Amino acid sequence: MSKIIVQKYGGSSLHDTRAILAVAERISASHSDEISIVAVVSAMGSTTDELTNLASQLNKTPDRRELDLLLSTGELVSCTLTTMALQAIGKPSKSLSGWQAGIYTDNRYGRAQIKDIDISPIMNELNVGNIVIIAGFQGIEDGSDITTLGRGGSDTTAVAIAAALNAERCEIYTDVEGIYSADPRLVPYAKKLNHISYEEMLEMASYGAKMHPRSIELAMTYNVPIYVASSFNYNEGTLIHTDLFSKMPPINEHRKKVTSIATTHGYTKFTLTQVPNRAGLASQIFEPLSEKDISVDEISMNAERGNTTDLTFTVDSVDRDKTNDVLEQLKTTLDAGGVIISDNLAKISVIGTGMREESGYAALMFTTLASKGINIDLITTSEIRITCLIDAADLEAGAKSLHEAFELD
Amino acid sequence: MSKIIVQKYGGSSLHDTRAILAVAERISASHSDEISIVAVVSAMGSTTDELTNLASQLNKTPDRRELDLLLSTGELVSCTLTTMALQAIGKPSKSLSGWQAGIYTDNRYGRAQIKDIDISPIMNELNVGNIVIIAGFQGIEDGSDITTLGRGGSDTTAVAIAAALNAERCEIYTDVEGIYSADPRLVPYAKKLNHISYEEMLEMASYGAKMHPRSIELAMTYNVPIYVASSFNYNEGTLIHTDLFSKMPPINEHRKKVTSIATTHGYTKFTLTQVPNRAGLASQIFEPLSEKDISVDEISMNAERGNTTDLTFTVDSVDRDKTNDVLEQLKTTLDAGGVIISDNLAKISVIGTGMREESGYAALMFTTLASKGINIDLITTSEIRITCLIDAADLEAGAKSLHEAFELD
Numbered sequence: 001m002s003k004i005i006v007q008k009y010g011g012s013s014l015h016d017t018r019a020i021l022a023v024a025e026r027i028s029a030s031h032s033d034e035i036s037i038v039a040v041v042s043a044m045g046s047t048t049d050e051l052t053n054l055a056s057q058l059n060k061t062p063d064r065r066e067l068d069l070l071l072s073t074g075e076l077v078s079c080t081l082t083t084m085a086l087q088a089i090g091k092p093s094k095s096l097s098g099w100q101a102g103i104y105t106d107n108r109y110g111r112a113q114i115k116d117i118d119i120s121p122i123m124n125e126l127n128v129g130n131i132v133i134i135a136g137f138q139g140i141e142d143g144s145d146i147t148t149l150g151r152g153g154s155d156t157t158a159v160a161i162a163a164a165l166n167a168e169r170c171e172i173y174t175d176v177e178g179i180y181s182a183d184p185r186l187v188p189y190a191k192k193l194n195h196i197s198y199e200e201m202l203e204m205a206s207y208g209a210k211m212h213p214r215s216i217e218l219a220m221t222y223n224v225p226i227y228v229a230s231s232f233n234y235n236e237g238t239l240i241h242t243d244l245f246s247k248m249p250p251i252n253e254h255r256k257k258v259t260s261i262a263t264t265h266g267y268t269k270f271t272l273t274q275v276p277n278r279a280g281l282a283s284q285i286f287e288p289l290s291e292k293d294i295s296v297d298e299i300s301m302n303a304e305r306g307n308t309t310d311l312t313f314t315v316d317s318v319d320r321d322k323t324n325d326v327l328e329q330l331k332t333t334l335d336a337g338g339v340i341i342s343d344n345l346a347k348i349s350v351i352g353t354g355m356r357e358e359s360g361y362a363a364l365m366f367t368t369l370a371s372k373g374i375n376i377d378l379i380t381t382s383e384i385r386i387t388c389l390i391d392a393a394d395l396e397a398g399a400k401s402l403h404e405a406f407e408l409d
Numbered sequence: 410m411s412k413i414i415v416q417k418y419g420g421s422s423l424h425d426t427r428a429i430l431a432v433a434e435r436i437s438a439s440h441s442d443e444i445s446i447v448a449v450v451s452a453m454g455s456t457t458d459e460l461t462n463l464a465s466q467l468n469k470t471p472d473r474r475e476l477d478l479l480l481s482t483g484e485l486v487s488c489t490l491t492t493m494a495l496q497a498i499g500k501p502s503k504s505l506s507g508w509q510a511g512i513y514t515d516n517r518y519g520r521a522q523i524k525d526i527d528i529s530p531i532m533n534e535l536n537v538g539n540i541v542i543i544a545g546f547q548g549i550e551d552g553s554d555i556t557t558l559g560r561g562g563s564d565t566t567a568v569a570i571a572a573a574l575n576a577e578r579c580e581i582y583t584d585v586e587g588i589y590s591a592d593p594r595l596v597p598y599a600k601k602l603n604h605i606s607y608e609e610m611l612e613m614a615s616y617g618a619k620m621h622p623r624s625i626e627l628a629m630t631y632n633v634p635i636y637v638a639s640s641f642n643y644n645e646g647t648l649i650h651t652d653l654f655s656k657m658p659p660i661n662e663h664r665k666k667v668t669s670i671a672t673t674h675g676y677t678k679f680t681l682t683q684v685p686n687r688a689g690l691a692s693q694i695f696e697p698l699s700e701k702d703i704s705v706d707e708i709s710m711n712a713e714r715g716n717t718t719d720l721t722f723t724v725d726s727v728d729r730d731k732t733n734d735v736l737e738q739l740k741t742t743l744d745a746g747g748v749i750i751s752d753n754l755a756k757i758s759v760i761g762t763g764m765r766e767e768s769g770y771a772a773l774m775f776t777t778l779a780s781k782g783i784n785i786d787l788i789t790t791s792e793i794r795i796t797c798l799i800d801a802a803d804l805e806a807g808a809k810s811l812h813e814a815f816e817l818d
Contacts, residue, residue, distance in 0.1 A: 017466040024467075051486070057426040058490055059497035066496070066504055070489035073482035077460070080479035081467055087475070088468035095475055100553060144509060331649075 004126070004167040005030060008040040008136065009157035012175040013231035014078050015045035017085075023231060024085035026173070027131060031091065036126045038165065040136040040158040041082055043074025064109035068138075068148045071363045072098065075135035075154070083133045093131035096121060098138035098146070103157065105139035105147045112139060112147035114156065117164040133159065152212020163222035169239075171222050173231035175211060178238035180380060181408040182261040186399040189409055193238050196259060201226075201240045203351045203385040204262045216240070216402060257354025258361065258406040261399050262385075265346035265392045267297060268320045269377060274337030275306040284334065287310060288326050294319045298347075298380050298389065310336070312378065314345065314389065345377060346392040351385045362386050368405040372397050413535070413576040417545065417567035419448040421584040422640035423487050424454035426494075431705060432640065433494035435582070436540060438632040439499065445535045447574065448568040449545040450491055452483025473518035477547075477557045481507065484544035484563070494540045502540035505530060507547035507555070512566065512713045514548035514556045521548060521556035523565065526573040551803065561621020568624045572631035578648075582640035583619060587647035590817040591670040595808040598818055602647050605668060610635075610649045610762045612794040613671045625649070666763025667770065670808050671794075674755035674801045676706060678786060679732060681739070683717040683746030693743065694720065697735050703728045705796065707756075707789050717746070721787065723754065723798065743755050754786060755801040759811060760794045769794050770815075777814040781806050 007030065009023050023041075051070055055062040055130045062070075076097055083095040101119030125132045136154025141147050149156050155172060162170035179201065182190040196204075198220035205213040211228070219226050219240065229237025275281065282301065289296055297314040315323050320343070327339045348369075355361050365386055369376060374397065378389035390398055403409060416439065423796050432450075440446045460479055461793045464471040485506055492504040511527030545563025550556050564581060571579035588610065591599040605613075607629035614622045620637070628635050628649065638646025657684050684690065691710065698705055706723040724732050729752070736748045757778075764770050774795055778785060783806065787798035799807055812818060 017463055021467060053485075054426055054490060055493055058430060059493040062493045063496055066489045066492050069506065070486060070493075073485045076482045076485075077463075077479060080475045081463060083475050084464055084468040084471045084479075087472055095478060097478065097555075119605060145505075 002034050002036050004036045004038060004162075004165050005171060006038045006040065006158050006162035006165065006167045006170060007171045007173060008154055009042065009082075009231055010154065010174045011042040011045050011047070011078075011171075013173055014041060014043075014082070017081065020044075020078070021085050024089060024171075026083055026231065027082075027133075028086060028089055029041045031131055033375045034309040037133075038126070038132045038134060038153055038161060038167070039082070039124060040134045040161065040245045041075060041078045042136050042154040043071075044078045044081075047074040047077070049315055060339070065145055068109045068112075069146045071148050072135070075137050079133045079135040082354075086131055086133070091131055092134060094125050095133045095135070098157070099140035099144075101132075101134045101161070103139035105141055105149070105159070107141035107143065107145065107147065109145075109147055111150035112141065114139060114149070114160045115235065117160060119164050120240065122161070122165065130388055134301050134317050152215055155212055155215035156218060159218045159222075159224055162224045163218065167224065167298050169227055170219065171227045171229065172211065173229060175230065175232070176210060176228075177230040177233070177235050178228050179204065179240070180260065182399050182403045183263050186263060186396045187261070187403045190261075190403065191408065192236075193259065194236065196238055196240050197238060197353055198242060198353055199384055200259050200353055203349065203382060204260060258350055258352035258408065259354075260351050261358055261402045261406070262349040262351055263346065263395055263399050265344075265387065265395060266317045267314045267345040267347065268317045268323070269312060269314045269342040269389065270323060270343075271310055271312045271340040272327060272331065272334070272336050272338075273310050273340060275311055275334050276336075277307055277309045281309075281311075281334070285330060289315075289323065290331065292322050292326055294323055294326070298378055298387075300380075313376070317343065342377065344392045345389050346395045347389055347393060348398045348402065349387040349388050350406060355384050355386075364405055365402065368401050369398055372401050374398050411443050411445050412671065413445045413447060413571075413574050414578060414580060415447045415449065415567050415571035415574065416582060417563055418451065418491075418640055419583045420451040420454050420456070420487075422582055423450060423491070426490065429453075429487070429490050430494050432582075433491055433498060433500075435640065436491075436542075437495060437498055437500045440540055442486065445540075447531060447535070447541045447570060447576070447710065448491070449543045449563055450487045451545050451563040452480075452787050453487045453490075456483040456486070464545050472509050474554055477518045477521075479774070480554045480557050481534045481544070481547040481555045484546050489540045490543040495540055495601060500540055501538055502505045502542060503534050504542045504544070505534070506544045506635075507566070507674070508549035510570070511745045512548035514558070516550035516552065516554065516556065518554075518556055520559035521550065523548060523558070525567045526569060531570070531574065532542055555797065561624055563637075564621055564624035565627060568627045568631075568633055568635065571633045572627065572668060577635070578636055580638065581620065581629065582638060584639065584641070585619060585637075586639040586642070586644050588649070589669065591808050591812045592672050595672060595805045596670070596812045597668045599670075599812065601645075602668065603645065604616055605647055605649050605653060607649060607666050609760055609762055610794055612758070612791060613669060662740055667759055667817065668762035668763075669760050670810050670811045670815070670817065671758040671760055672755065673805060675726045675797065676751075676754040676756065677726045677729045677732070678721060678723045678754055678798065679736060680719055680721045680749040680751075680752040681736060681745050681747075682719050682749060683745070684720055684743050686716055686718045686775045690718075690720075690743070694739060697739065698724075698732065701731050701735055703732050703735070705714075707786055707787055707796075709789075712729075723787070726752065751786065754798050755804045756796050756798055757804060757807045757811065758794050758796040759815060762793050764793050764795075773814055774811060777810050778807055781810050 086093040105112035225241040488504040495502040514521035634650040
C-alpha cells in the first residue's frame with residue numbers, strides 16, 4: 001500500500017489553461033509508485049464571482065439551492081480540465097465531482113458541512129493507479145441536491161478527504177509561499193515560518209492568513225498535517241501540525257513566545273448609545289441582524305442592570321448599509337440615544353502559543369501602538385491572541401512596530 | 410390532473426441574462442393551473458464551443474468521459490439561471506440536472522443514448538406546483554458517470570421526457586419560426602409549413618432543417634407531437650405529427666406531392682480510382698475511416714467482381730485532411746490508381762411523402778437543375794426524397810429553381 005498525499009490548488013493557481021497545465025505538471029511530479037495523489041481543485045480564477053454576478057442579474061436574492069448547483073459547475077470545469085492536462089502528459093487520472101467522490105453534507109445550502117465521506121469511489125480509482133482530481137467546495141445532501149461548503153470550502157474538502165483517507169498530509173498550494181510572521185505586503189521583512197501549531201494557525205486564519213478557520217479546526221481534530229506552499233515555485237512552505245517540538249532543535253531557551261502579527265481590514269464599527277438595559281437586550285439586537293444574514297464580528301457590551309449602556313460591535317464593511325437599516329429601526333424600538341458609525345477599521349493581532357505561559361504581552365502591544373500614536377478602538381483576546389481594532393490607515397505602521405517590538409525580525 | 414407541456418429552448422435563445430429573463434417570461438406565460446410546464450434548456454450561446462476549446466488547449470484528444478462531465482456544466486448554468494429568473498418573477502420552480510431528473514443512458518460518452526427515464530423526480534416537483542427546468546443534453550450511466558447525448562442532444566432530452574410524461578406535446582423554441590418549404594436564406598419567398606409529417610421532417614432534419622433526426626425518430630416512435638416555433642415572437646410555428654389528414658381540408662385534390670426543398674453544404678467528395686475489386690473491399694476502406702471517427706456521408710460504388718472499380722463518398726469538410734491521410738495510406742495498400750478530391754460541395758433534396766405514389770419527380774429535378782447549368786456530382790434517394798450533390802456555389806440558384814418547378818411558391 002502506497003502513501004497518499006492530498007493536494008489542494010486554489011483558483012489563482014488555475015486561472016487559465018497555461019496555469020492548469022503547470023498544476024498538472026506539479027501533480028505529476030509529486031506522483032510515484034510509492035505516493036498516490038488526490039488533488040482537490042477550486043474554480044478557475046474568478047469563475048465563482050462571475051457566476052454569482054450572473055445570478056444576481058436575474059434575481060436579487062437567488063434561491064440558495066439553485067445557487068449551489070450553479071456555483072458547483074466552476075469546480076467541475078477545473079477538475080475535468082486538470083484531468084485532461086494530466087492525461088495529455090501521460091498520467092492516468094480521473095476527475096470526480098463532489099458527489100461522485102462520496103462527499104455527503106447537511107442541507108444548509110451555501111454553507112453546508114461535511115457529514116460523511118464514502119472513500120470507496122476515491123480508493124477504487126487510486127487502486128487502479130489513477131491520480132484522482134476532485135471538485136472542491138461541494139457535496140451532496142440526502143435528497144440528492146448539490147450543496148456548496150461556503151467560504152474556504154475547497155480547503156475544507158481537501159482536509160476532510162485527507163482525514164478520511166488517513167493521508168500522510170494535506171498540501172495547500174496557493175499564491176503565497178506559506179505563513180509569515182506578518183503580512184509581507186505590510187512588513188516587507190516578515191519571515192516565513194517553517195512550522196506553526198494548529199492553535200496558532202487557527203487564530204491567524206481568523207485574523208488575516210489566507211486559510212479558513214474551519215479547515216484548520218478539521219485538521220486539528222483529525223491530526224492531519226497541513227503544508228502550505230506556493231504553486232508557482234518550489235520554495236519551502238509552512239507545515240502546520242501538532243508536534244512542534246519534535247521538529248525543533250532540542251535546546252530551545254530562546255524560543256519566541258509570539259509567532260506572528262496578523263492583520264485584516266474592511267470593518268465598520270457600530271455603537272448603539274444609551275440603550276436602557278433589560279433582560280434579553282443582546283438577543284433583541286443580534287437576532288434581527290442575524291435574520292438579515294449579517295455576521296457580527298467583535299462585540300463589546302458592559303451592561304449594568306437598570307442603567308443605560310453602550311453596545312458596540314463590528315461588521316464586515318460590505319454589510320454596513322444593511323446593518324445601519326436594522327439599527328435605525330432598533331433605535332426607536334429600544335429607545336436608544338443614537339447610532340455612531342466608524343468606518344475604515346482594521347484589526348491587528350499578536351499571536352503565539354507561548355503567550356499563555358507568560359504575561360506582559362498585552363502591555364507591550366498597547367505601549368508599542370501608543371508610541372506610534374495609534375488609537376485603539378476595541379480590544380478582544382483569546383488565550384493565545386490579543387487583537388486591537390485600529391484605523392485602517394495605521395495598519396502598516398502598527399504591523400511594523402509590533403513585528404519589531406516582539407522581535408520577529 | 411393537469412396537462413403537461415414540455416418546452417425546449419436552444420442556446421441562441423439563452424445567450425445572455427436578458428434573453429434568459431425573456432425565456433422565463435415565456436415559460437411563465439405558458440404555465441397555468443391547468444397546464445404544467447417542464448422546460449429543457451441548452452447551454453447559453455456558444456458555451457459548449459468555449460468549453461470544448463478550453464479542453465483542446467490542454468489535450469488534443471480529450472478523454473470523452475472527462476469531456477462529458479466538463480460539457481454538462483453548460484446546461485447546469487443555464488437551467489439554474491432560468492430557474493432563478495422564474496423565481497424572481499414569482500413563479501415557483503426548480504432546476505434538475507440530467508441525473509437529478511432521472512435520465513439514464515448507456516455509457517457511450519459523447520453520443521450516449523437514453524435507456525430509461527425515471528419520471529418520479531420530475532413528477533414530485535410538478536405535483537407540488539413547481540415549473541421544472543431541466544438541463545438538456547445530458548444523463549447518467551450505470552456507474553454514476555455523467556454522459557452527454559451528442560448532437561441534437563437537448564431536443565432528444567425534451568422529446569424523451571415528453572414521451573415518458575405522456576405530455577400533450579413537445580414545443581421546440583429556437584431562432585427560426587418553424588419549418589419552411591426551403592431555406593429562407595436561399596429562397597426568400599419560401600413558405601412556412603403549418604403541418605408536416607414525422608417522415609418528411611426526418612428527411613428534412615437529415616438534409617438541412619435545424620433539428621436532429623434522432624429526436625424526430627423518437628417523437629415518431631412514441632407519437633409525441635412536436636411544435637417548432639421562434640422563441641423571439643409569438644408567430645405560429647410548425648406542428649410535426651402523424652395525423653396530417655385530420656388537420657387538412659377534407660377535399661384535397663391539389664395536395665402537393667412535394668413538401669419542401671432541403672439544402673446543406675460543407676461536403677468534400679473523395680474518389681478512390683481504379684481499385685482492384687475483391688471481397689471485403691468496402692470494409693477495408695470504411696473501417697479505417699471509422700477508426701479515425703470520420704463519419705462517411707453518401708457512398709457510391711458500382712463494383713464488378715474481378716475488375717477495378719471507382720469508389721466515391723462524401724465527408725463533412727472538417728474531416729477533409731484526416732480523410733486524405735487515411736486514403737493516401739489505403740491507396741498503396743489497396744493498389745488503387747489515385748485519389749481525387751472535390752471541395753465545396755452541397756446537397757439539395759426534394760422531399761415529400763406524396764412522392765412514393767407517383768413517378769417523374771426525379772426527372773423533373775434533374776431537368777430543372779440542368780436547365781440552370783448545374784452539374785450533378787452524385788445522386789441518392791429514399792422513398793420520399795431525392796438528393797443531388799452539387800457545387801455549393803449553385804445552391805441558391807438550384808433551390809430557387811426547384812422551389813418554382815415543384816410549385817412550392
